[in-house]
Amino acid sequence: MISRELDTLNRAGAHSGYWIRNARVPQALIHQGAADHRARNASQPVPVALKLRGERIERIAPEALDDGSPGIDLDGGLLLPGWVDAHTHLDKGHISPRAGVGGGGLLAAIEATWGDVPRWTRDDLFMRMSFSLRSAFAYGTRAMRTHIDWEQPAAPLAWDVAQGSRQEWAGRIDLQCAALLPLDLFADVRMAEHVARSIAACGGVLGAFVYPMAGQRQYIEQMFSLAERFDLWLDFHVDEHLEANVEGIRAILDAARGREMGGRVMCGHCCALSVAPDEVVRETLADCAAVGATVVSLPFTNLYLQDRRAGASPRLRGIFPLLEAAEAGVRVALASDNHRDPFLPLGDLDPLQTLTLASFASHLAQPLERWSSTVTTTPAMALNLPWDGVLREGAPADLVLLRARDSTEACSRWQADRMVVRAGRFIDTRLPDYRELDSPPVSADTLASGAKR
Structure with a gap:
């Protein structure tokens, strides 16, 4: 109070x-x-x-x-x-108590999440998103980008609800919405054009999950072409694995360089760079700095999911090489990523907690004195906010x-x-009580009126 x-x-x-x-x-x-x-x-x-x-x-x-x-x-x-949280997933937040945690790595988390999707009614989504935004606001977050899973040509319900939340929170949290599309959706040129037009119509960000696959470079080039045509910014989940294969980020950097669009590009995860040969890491980071793309490291989710095997302690941690990136001049941000969902059953959208964890995981000396730009000014510029922080x-x-x-x-x-x-x-920095999420969701209109108060 x-x-x-x-x-x-x-x-x-x-x-x-x-x-x-x-x-x-x-x-x-x-x-x-x-x-x-x-x-x-x-x-x-x-x-x-x-x-x-x-x-x-x-x-x-x-x-x-x-x-x-x-x-x-x-x-x-x-x-x-105020904090800027550049990579979150509001559509999934707070479902782990009912969806479980999958017990495995990334694919198990995806499967557990899809099992919960039938429960994602408008009221359920609005309740969970509102709860998350209230928490972030109390922690001091002024801007946030949320990724929304988008699998079909038509916009998903979660996208529509997020747009409503974006309007509801205007003036308190500057909420950006990024479509998280399967990369092979861009194999269908007409479908991809339709989706890009829909995203541009509501000021969204074009994004995709980039993983090793046939046609990868072609699809990424198609994304850049659509971003150029519809004046969109780009945000990728890229190389979220522990194979020494960094072709995803290499393809993104090549496309950004060719079109001089690096300042509009954010790359999240980049776990493969944690296991790639040193020479490959140096070359990739140098190119990233030259292009001007921003990399967002996500220590909470990557520490939880990477090298996760039943009955075995992790050996490989999958953290993007922050120290080497900073030395190379790469624009680096840190973000919360998942919170209380099958990808990360913990977490509460506090960027200070994310910075603290990164200091342990990546040996960041003096995180507040030397690295606080990763949760303030750097993501503010990457999200093209009116104030750089x-x-x-x-x-x-x-x-x-x-x-x-x-x-x-x-x-x-x-x-x-x-x-x-x-x-x-x-402002009042009291956090909402998790017990609020125990009850069946009330209507979105009722929650919206309560949030205004």
Whole structure:
């Protein structure tokens, strides 16, 4: 619940403004001219004070000015722009209690999910998507891209429901919808054109599951041709396996280079690069950097599914080589991916938790100080959001405030006491109760009216 002190600041922010004092911001997330960077190590956050007025950042200074405005003292805590979660699956979220977990790897998860699809009524989908968006909002997420399974020429029900959620959450979470199509759908040119036109009509993203198959390059070229024709951005699930076969991402990079469309491309998973020969990894990462494509690493789902065998501990972890990618200049993001479904029976759409897990799985030193751009500014640019997430005067006042002062504090304890500012106002960060999902879903209209409150 919003405390009396924060409620007072909310009222002041709409009029005279208020200060957030004694905050610390990772250097990559603040405009170079906005604060004093002198004599600071690149790994050390910048001490700043921000004045918020209305929905914007009015002033950034080394210290708060004595202008009579009220404020809150963060006491050296970290301040970050709102999270951007670039790869999720809202259509599948929260079905694991009834669908099970499959007990195996990727194919078993797919089978268990398809077994639950008959239960995906409009009300069921809206209830689960709304629950997920409420959770993400409470954690501080300001933008999200969800993939929606799309198997037939006609748009699936989940796509229609997601479009409704997108409208319902406008102004709170900027929700993008990416169609997750089977790659061989592009063998039928007329069908593929029809689907691409439908996606473009509602501002969606064209996506596909790319796996080793005959005609792979031809189908990928067809996707790029349609994206060029209908002005679409592209998002791929690619090489989500542990074979030393990276032809999927190679084909995507070649097509992007030939059409100069790399900035519109996101590639998710890329697990094959975790087992490919070093020379292949270096060449692929260099090409990815040159093309300008963004790779989104998904540690939760990949750690759970890759090398999963009954009765055996995993040996291969399937994590995209983050350190080598950063060294090569690749644009890298981290994202939640699945949550409480057969692909990952855990997870709650908290990008800070994703960053923490990645720091363990990929040995990321100082994740908040050095890698927080992977859940803020980099995905913001990859999703072509109006604000790139860099803190500057005049930028949106969409912030996450932590009492934690560095990564050793932020990644050691769950940050349950975080504060979230949206459009200059502190929001209620209580999470929805899972028991809400136990009851049969009420109508989508009723849930929508409740979400507005």
